[in-house]
Amino acid sequence: MANTQVATNSSLNILRTQEKLIGYMAERENPFANFIGSGMENAIQRLTDLEKKRGDTVKVHLGTKLTGAGITGDNTLEGNEEALSWYNDSVIIDQLRHAVRLDGQMTEQRSAISLRADAGERLGIWSREVLTEMLVFYLSGARGVRTGHILPANWTGHAGNALQAPDANHILYAGAAGTKAGMAGSDKMTPALLDTAVKKIKLLINTSAAMRPIKSKGKNYYLCLMPAEHVFDLRQNATWQNAQQYANVRGDDNPIFSGADGLWNGLIIHEMPEGVLFNDYGGAGNVVAARTMIMGAQALGIAYGNAGGTDAAEGRWKYIEKDNFDYFNQCGFAMATIMGIKKLRFNNADYGCFAVDASYS
Numbered sequence: 001m002a003n004t005q006v007a008t009n010s011s012l013n014i015l016r017t018q019e020k021l022i023g024y025m026a027e028r029e030n031p032f033a034n035f036i037g038s039g040m041e042n043a044i045q046r047l048t049d050l051e052k053k054r055g056d057t058v059k060v061h062l063g064t065k066l067t068g069a070g071i072t073g074d075n076t077l078e079g080n081e082e083a084l085s086w087y088n089d090s091v092i093i094d095q096l097r098h099a100v101r102l103d104g105q106m107t108e109q110r111s112a113i114s115l116r117a118d119a120g121e122r123l124g125i126w127s128r129e130v131l132t133e134m135l136v137f138y139l140s141g142a143r144g145v146r147t148g149h150i151l152p153a154n155w156t157g158h159a160g161n162a163l164q165a166p167d168a169n170h171i172l173y174a175g176a177a178g179t180k181a182g183m184a185g186s187d188k189m190t191p192a193l194l195d196t197a198v199k200k201i202k203l204l205i206n207t208s209a210a211m212r213p214i215k216s217k218g219k220n221y222y223l224c225l226m227p228a229e230h231v232f233d234l235r236q237n238a239t240w241q242n243a244q245q246y247a248n249v250r251g252d253d254n255p256i257f258s259g260a261d262g263l264w265n266g267l268i269i270h271e272m273p274e275g276v277l278f279n280d281y282g283g284a285g286n287v288v289a290a291r292t293m294i295m296g297a298q299a300l301g302i303a304y305g306n307a308g309g310t311d312a313a314e315g316r317w318k319y320i321e322k323d324n325f326d327y328f329n330q331c332g333f334a335m336a337t338i339m340g341i342k343k344l345r346f347n348n349a350d351y352g353c354f355a356v357d358a359s360y361s
Contacts, residue, residue: 227275
């Protein structure tokens, strides 16, 4: 007869399993998880340079297309080569921590629930939500006025990476005026507005840094992250309803399709409830608006340092327990990471993202 045993430090150990699950909440349960990867073709490029090295700044290389017309016939090519042009952006990292501390043994004795397990789960949820908010705000280039967020209304960035508003070539305002001041309350999100955004994105090929799409099965797509307010208005549109009835997303191997709410003109629509809101549009500054963000490759860069996570290969958020406060009467729990996020820019212009602002119901 053989008895089943769970050895010390086994992967089945309750504490170790809990640490992993809590530590992975930010990375694996984040709504941006399927858009993050280490390659240059990902919408959010994970920069791994400092995960095992010292330092606080990672450089990102952004390339431009070749512009030379080439040499014809037997004309001399040697000496007429074109130099590769690169632009470096940089992402700074810094530590981010949050903690919960229980008052003592009697507090735990009186509680009908396990305060230790509850503290860990809530910290895991906090890490997921604060990372989501950061990614949304950096992508949008603004914190906005939406309430209920963890990050305060005056939040301007983390680790010295400032929020950067969209440049003039990478933003579209709904309405005939095409300006922030000219937007009316009736200028809502529509399929036609998305078509105009796609046209403007394609015309960026005339600039030094065109937006690069994300490829899947030989086709080009852009990710469209849409606030719930814009999704609601879009779903009321008859043109959108008819198109989704016959041509909605029906699955694809590429994870960017996972959880998509629809497909329109090469845009994979994902609802993002954390999307940025404004309340100062229109001539009188009293029109409310929301910002939809369209992402191509390398829209954002996210860098981590070595936070000593529970899994050396994957854990970039560390869950910590400490039980020796006040002669082991009190215990505390914390989440910690070393990270930085930035919207990548080429010569002071957005490189992989495009904003679409419209009012909402």
